[in-house]
Amino acid sequence: MKALIPRRVQIETVFGCPESCVMCAVHAPTGRTPGIMDIDTFNRIIANMKPWRDSIEMLDLVGLGEPLVDPTLTDKIIHAKREGFRNLAFTTNGVLLNDRRRNDILETGIETVIFSIYGSNQEIHDSVMITGHFDEIEHNIREMITLRDSRRHSTRFILIFIRQEANIDDWDNCVSRWWKHLNPTRRDMMIRYDRHSWGGVHKDFIDPWESACPSPCPVLSKRMTVLVDGTVPMCCMDAHRCRHRMGDIVRDDIATIYNNERFKDIRKRHEHGLMSSVPLCGTCTIHLSETSRITVS
Numbered sequence: 001m002k003a004l005i006p007r008r009v010q011i012e013t014v015f016g017c018p019e020s021c022v023m024c025a026v027h028a029p030t031g032r033t034p035g036i037m038d039i040d041t042f043n044r045i046i047a048n049m050k051p052w053r054d055s056i057e058m059l060d061l062v063g064l065g066e067p068l069v070d071p072t073l074t075d076k077i078i079h080a081k082r083e084g085f086r087n088l089a090f091t092t093n094g095v096l097l098n099d100r101r102r103n104d105i106l107e108t109g110i111e112t113v114i115f116s117i118y119g120s121n122q123e124i125h126d127s128v129m130i131t132g133h134f135d136e137i138e139h140n141i142r143e144m145i146t147l148r149d150s151r152r153h154s155t156r157f158i159l160i161f162i163r164q165e166a167n168i169d170d171w172d173n174c175v176s177r178w179w180k181h182l183n184p185t186r187r188d189m190m191i192r193y194d195r196h197s198w199g200g201v202h203k204d205f206i207d208p209w210e211s212a213c214p215s216p217c218p219v220l221s222k223r224m225t226v227l228v229d230g231t232v233p234m235c236c237m238d239a240h241r242c243r244h245r246m247g248d249i250v251r252d253d254i255a256t257i258y259n260n261e262r263f264k265d266i267r268k269r270h271e272h273g274l275m276s277s278v279p280l281c282g283t284c285t286i287h288l289s290e291t292s293r294i295t296v297s
């Protein structure tokens with residue numbers, strides 16, 4: 001039987017973030033150690049995925065952390081592209097996106113850079129990103145757009161707005177503030193979706209969700225997450241505590257891990273309507289978040 005290969009792989013190049021946002025799980029208690037993926041580990045992971053690169057449609061260099069903390073981020077992008085991976089992307093809060101980083105990132109030819117935006121004014125922004133930086137973030141993103149447009153780089157930009165209590169009515173204001181700077185002919189877009197519980201980490205945000213969730217969960221057969229040390233957890237929602245250790249992609253190739261008995265057992269339980277027997281899945285609200293998605297393009 002043909003091996004199942006995820007269409008989208010997410011590599012956590014950094015675990016940790018200097019900022020603090022209320023909906024994020026990065027600072028919630030966990031046994032994991034913050035750190036930056038070293039370049040040798042990254043290159044081994046790329047080598048272990050390379051034979052299946054044509055099946056991998058998107059490579060996200062982000063996990064539970066801020067990718068710009070990593071001084072080797074552009075080296076990693078360049079290496080992955082050189083090895084034939086396509087549709088590279090990463091998500092950033094934009095705080096560390098200084099003049100040199102803007103230029104270096106665009107020079108890599110990365111296909112997509114995703115910016116998180118939190119509010120249309122400082123007050124709303126600071127009630128989500130409690131460490132502030134409203135003016136810096138806006139300046140850095142706008143400078144990056146201007147640089148991209150002036151040099152005709154191919155990178156597209158996506159602005160993500162995670163709707164939550166603090167910014168519940170601010171989406172239209174954000175669209176008015178930002179959309180005029182973006183360029184739909186470059187496939188730029190803005191996306192809004194609702195916050196989720198990070199697999200139950202945010203206990204104040206666990207809703208009854210079974211009726212909203214497709215069964216089996218599509219994340220289990222379409223996406224793979226890789227943590228900063230090469231560990232493969234069950235899914236992106238398992239990044240915070242890694243309760244399900246599915247494999248080590250520094251040691252094994254992607255097909256072996258994604259088709260091992262642990263993955264098969266969890267998929268089978270989902271197929272038989274027993275997903276709440278899988279720790280995490282019973283408290284996951286990712287599908288409520290996905291179904292709330294609105295796009296401007």
Ligand code: SF4
Nearest residue numbers: 217219235237281284
């Ligand atoms: S925790 Fe379970 S339901 Fe949620 S995304 Fe992961 S596999 Fe899917």
